[in-house]
Amino acid sequence: MTFRVENVDWLRGKDRLAKLREHVFVLEWRLPREAEFDEHDATAFHILIVDNEDNPIATGRLTQSGEIGRIAVKRKFRTLPVYRQLFTALVTLAKQHNVPLVHVSCDLDxxxxxxxxxxxxxxxxxxxxxxxxxxxxxxxxQFTLPDVTHMH
Structure with a gap:
């Protein structure tokens, strides 16, 4: 299956971005909806990955200060190649916008x-x-992605 990576701004992509994030964070992970959307959405750079039928399957954002977050991937697409595409697109955005350092907050595991x-x-x-x-x-x-070509 092939996926297409889109750079979208909040105004143009808000409906598709919000629907995907609500699906993953609010419905699946039961996080409070109020915690999911914030003032950074309007100024952040957003990536949307869609399948060959134009259905959003993954998203993430890069804030002006270099924070990568709001990574939402539909359950059946949580594979290394999808995460790889998403992180590659976000780091590429950081380079294009002269953001020298990217940050993440991750679970300890x-x-x-x-x-x-x-x-x-x-x-x-x-x-x-x-x-x-x-x-x-x-x-x-210094960002590098391990080779996952042997995995599917």
């Missing part, structure tokens, strides 16, 4: 994975919605 991409822990572990999390940072020039 994915710290090792992010370190393989070039991220290093940044600050203490913190709690968010009852989940221990870690902020991590990476220079866009």
């Amino acid at each position: 994915s710290v090792n994975y992010h370190q393989k991409l070039g991220f290093t822990p940044n600050g203490p572990v913190f709690m968010e919605a009852g989940i221990p999390r870690q902020k991590m940072a990476c220079s866009v020039n």
